[in-house]
Amino acid sequence: MIRVEDLHFCYPGAQEKALSGVSFEVKPGEIFGFLGPSGAGKSTVQRILNKQLSADHGLVTYSGQALADWGREYFQEIGVSFELPNLFERLSGSANLLALAAFYKKPSRPPKELFELVGLSEALNKKVSEYSKGMKQRLVFLRSIQHAPKMLFLDEPTGGNDPATTERIIEVIAAEKARGATVLLTTHDMRVAEALCDRIAFINEGQIVACDTPRNLKLEHGQSGVEVEFVRDEELRREVFDPKDAQQRESLAALLASGEVETLHSREASLGEIFIKLTGRGLV
Amino acid sequence: MGAFTSLLWLDLRNVWLSLFPLIMLATVFFQGAILRWAVPEKFEHEPTIQLVDNTSDRAFERMISKAPDLAMASTEELQAWAAEDRSRVGLVFSGSRHEPAVEIVHAAEPDAGLLQMARVQAGVFWSRIGGLGWARGHRYTHLGEDRKPSPFNHGLMGVLLAVDVAISAFLFLAMMIFEEKQTGAIEAIKVSPVGTLSYLSAKITATMIHSLPPAVLLILMVMPDAVSSLELWSVLVVATLAFSFAGAILGVLLKSLFDGIFWVVLASYALLLPLFAYLLPTLDQLWMHYIPTWGALYGVRSALFPTGRSDDVWMALFSMLPALALLALIATALVHMRLLRRSS
Missing domain, CATH: 3.40.50.300 (P-loop containing nucleotide triphosphate hydrolases)
Structure with missing residues (x-):
């Protein structure tokens, strides 16, 4: 067109x-x-x-x-x-x-x-x-x-x-x-x-x-992951694990087995984050 | 509804809602009221110039019969009258219609401005009886021996009519463009299929529609009989057109009315130059005849107060045509190349 x-x-x-x-x-x-x-x-x-x-x-x-x-x-x-x-x-x-x-x-x-x-x-x-x-x-x-x-x-x-x-x-x-x-x-x-x-x-x-x-x-440019919220030592913590990385996969499995996990979300890079990654500046 | 009609409707509504036409109507109503009820038809004042007709062919006889207050019976009487007051001037005409001679009788200083005025007045009297009509290059305007004396307030109306039309057409159009530039609405028009001619002709028509009703109001209030004069409307329409194009040029070239106030004032003064010449004939210059205000002023006057010369109005009208053509050409080119410019 x-x-x-x-x-x-x-x-x-x-x-x-x-x-x-x-x-x-x-x-x-x-x-x-x-x-x-x-x-x-x-x-x-x-x-x-x-x-x-x-x-x-x-x-x-x-x-x-x-x-x-x-x-x-x-x-x-x-x-x-x-x-x-x-x-x-x-x-x-x-x-x-x-x-x-x-x-x-x-x-x-x-x-x-x-x-x-x-x-x-x-x-x-x-x-x-x-x-x-x-x-x-x-x-x-x-x-x-x-x-x-x-x-x-x-x-x-x-x-x-x-x-x-x-x-x-x-x-x-x-x-x-x-x-x-x-x-x-x-x-x-x-x-x-x-x-x-x-x-x-x-x-x-x-x-x-x-x-x-x-x-x-x-x-191509984004970093996906699994975002986990868990309670340890009576404190709410948040961590992102990359499922493509073997070591991080093991850490995630261990965390899931510990019973400390409160929430679990898949996480995708936003276009805004990719833009920052490519240009070093924000969208606004 | 085509592009022209739609643009015209848009411009008419937009200008009407700006309240400027109402302000113009109110101003004109005020002018009309003053002319009709406050300004006298004739001023009673002691004459400062008197004449004696000693010409062999009694050249001033007819003029004196119409304005007996202007003349004295003998040179001695005139001399005695002039000697009483330094602001009085007497004109003693002798010779004949074809070999005119004039003597100025006064008690003022030799370099007084009054004497200069008396010299001009002598020329005016001679040109009147000589029946010289105005034409390019002539400094005096002959209003005809047989014309009825025009009431002072009617004469003023003629001037106001021409000036009102000039100012309103000029400002209406310039302001329409300024506003579209200021609000950015012109950008929306630029990315639409509207062409230069539709755009400009709609604006000119809207200006005419808004400029002419105040003229009608003024005429109806002061000289209702003149409202049906085709000659008068021809002059006013051509003048409105010319001043609308001038307004369009200013609208394109300047950012806004206030940003370009210097140029707006300068252009207004330039357009009003013929008014000074109209009020003070000695200032009249040939080049001023090419400013459309000149044609508007003299055309309106000739249409309102017929001189017996049928070509007077048309000569005034034709004097506006070169300016009209030039302004139309420049305005169209500027609107096309600057205001509605699209890349090619």
């Missing part, structure tokens, strides 16, 4: 490149995640892919055609959800959706139906200036999906929302994928990335440091 080859970009006046040799491919119907901390270059990639910025070097193709050769028709195909809410604040939520819906050839879904999806029904006719940050973010997200685009660029779509709402947004994105949409998801929320992404690219300081399925990333 989208192919990016050797992308370089430097903001005017900046000393360092925002992107340096970024290459990846997003396959049709896939949710491709960009995971990285603020300033890593995630949004810059999105801005180049939705034609707001021109790359200094590199090639981007969409549906086999160079992005540069796509005219305004390209925007009929895509939907963009921005990291920061950019709405017409004096208008109501539904007016914000209806105003932009008319730009597209495909009929858009009614605002009421969309608002229900993310728990915004009560705010349908409320002025956007009275929305909270999370509500605005949800509205920006709805605006991007209302015309059923083939390609979705979602930049932190769950930003500013509580866990329950985040779950609803995750469900809507999954439904978009089920509809056949291809999604490029930019986030620093590893929970969202793990729940949704078929493949993930870790981006740091403008470079992709790893790109694979979440499972492969964990298998």
Whole structure:
């Protein structure tokens, strides 16, 4: 669907490149995640892919055609959800959706139906200036999906929302994928990335440091184990054992036999931990 | 609903909810009320300039018959009147319509500004009786011998009408763009299939729709008969268009109204330069005629107070066209290349 080859970009006046040799491919119907901390270059990639910025070097193709050769028709195909809410604040939520819906050839879904999806029904006719940050973010997200685009660029779509709402947004994105949409998801929320992404690219300081399925990333870079909580000398203790290591396997067996074990959990490395391992810095 | 209609609806609602149009209507209502009920139609004051017509062909006869207060019977009487007060000036016209001569009678200092004004006034009188219409290069505007004297408050309304339309169109459009840049809504438009022409034409139409009702209100309050003047509306529509494009240029180039306040004030003064010339004809310069405010001011005046010369309004209208074309071109290019710029 989208192919990016050797992308370089430097903001005017900046000393360092925002992107340096970024290459990846997003396959049709896939949710491709960009995971990285603020300033890593995630949004810059999105801005180049939705034609707001021109790359200094590199090639981007969409549906086999160079992005540069796509005219305004390209925007009929895509939907963009921005990291920061950019709405017409004096208008109501539904007016914000209806105003932009008319730009597209495909009929858009009614605002009421969309608002229900993310728990915004009560705010349908409320002025956007009275929305909270999370509500605005949800509205920006709805605006991007209302015309059923083939390609979705979602930049932190769950930003500013509580866990329950985040779950609803995750469900809507999954439904978009089920509809056949291809999604490029930019986030620093590893929970969202793990729940949704078929493949993930870790981006740091403008470079992709790893790109694979979440499972492969964990298998390749993560450290799994068994986490055991046990009571010894009237004190609750916690220890992690690596089942691949023979000596640790024996220690675990001995602990289980001692009858001191209180809880036992399998433990997988999180994407966040893998990111730290690969880059030496956290995701936030 | 197409992109243009949708954008127009969006702009109309957005601007209306900003309350700026209501403020504009309230301001214009206030202006109308003052012009109608507070400003007199005529000021009663002692004349500072008087004339005597000693021309062989009685060139000023018709003018004097309409304004008898302006003239005195003899040169001696005029000299006695001028000698009483240093702020009085007398003009003694002699020669003939084709060989004019004038003597200025006064008791003031030789370098007094009053004398300069008297010289200008003498020229104005001669051009009036000579029937010289205004045209490029002429400094004086001939309003026709047969015209009815225009009430002072109506004359002021003409000026306010042109200035109101200029300011509101200019600011409405600039503010719409500033706001979209500030809230980031322009980014959402950039990643939609909207084209430059739909975007700009919707903004211009929204500006027209919001700028013209205050003009209607002002006319209805002060000179209701003029509301059906096609010539007047032609001038106002062309002026609104020109100033909307100027507002669009400012909106694209500047970050916000306050960040660019210096440039906004500078541009406003530049656009208002012809107003100074309008109020003080000696300041009129040919290059000012290319500023659309000039065409708006003189066009509105010609439409409101017909001079008998049917081409007056159209000349004012045509004087705005080069500026309109240039501003439209620059605004479209800037919106396309800077505001809605997409990578290629």
